[in-house]
Amino acid sequence: MNSNKELFKYDRIEKAKKVLLELFDVDIYFLENNTNRKREVIDARRFLIYYLNRELKIPYNRLQDHIKGLHHATAIYQCRKLEELIKIEKPLRNTYNKFLVLANDFDVLETLLTIKRQQANHLNREIYALSNNLKEKRNENNSKSAKDFRDTNRHF
Numbered sequence: 001m002n003s004n005k006e007l008f009k010y011d012r013i014e015k016a017k018k019v020l021l022e023l024f025d026v027d028i029y030f031l032e033n034n035t036n037r038k039r040e041v042i043d044a045r046r047f048l049i050y051y052l053n054r055e056l057k058i059p060y061n062r063l064q065d066h067i068k069g070l071h072h073a074t075a076i077y078q079c080r081k082l083e084e085l086i087k088i089e090k091p092l093r094n095t096y097n098k099f100l101v102l103a104n105d106f107d108v109l110e111t112l113l114t115i116k117r118q119q120a121n122h123l124n125r126e127i128y129a130l131s132n133n134l135k136e137k138r139n140e141n142n143s144k145s146a147k148d149f150r151d152t153n154r155h156f
Helices: 002-024 028-032 039-055 060-065 072-088 090-104 108-154
Strands: none
Touching: 002 028, 002 039, 002 090, 002 108, 028 039, 039 060, 039 072, 039 090, 060 072, 072 090
């Protein structure tokens, strides 16, 4: 069950990154690495940090798993800064809202399909094992029946 939650969270993070790449027209390298100071990259990274922390409840000290070179104090600053900017700048607020809609409107069906496929594979393995057990039992019963038949026919 926990692996399904992790898979779902991972899919949400990947979807958010893809949306940010398209929305801000930035390279994935600059989004995931703390190396570029262009406005578009900073805004995209700030959106990602805020999204990971506030929407996905990833603690500040774990954000470095998703953005290399990010210090937790920087993450705190970026979240506070985005909150301030969203209150003041309407275009930025609209962009963030658009990002949220696109990031959260991700293919829930695709993720559920992945989970269901994993469950189906597990069930198929169980069915295969049960089918083999059933075949073995049938073979035992058939050989037992054949033996019983031979034993009863010997008397004649």
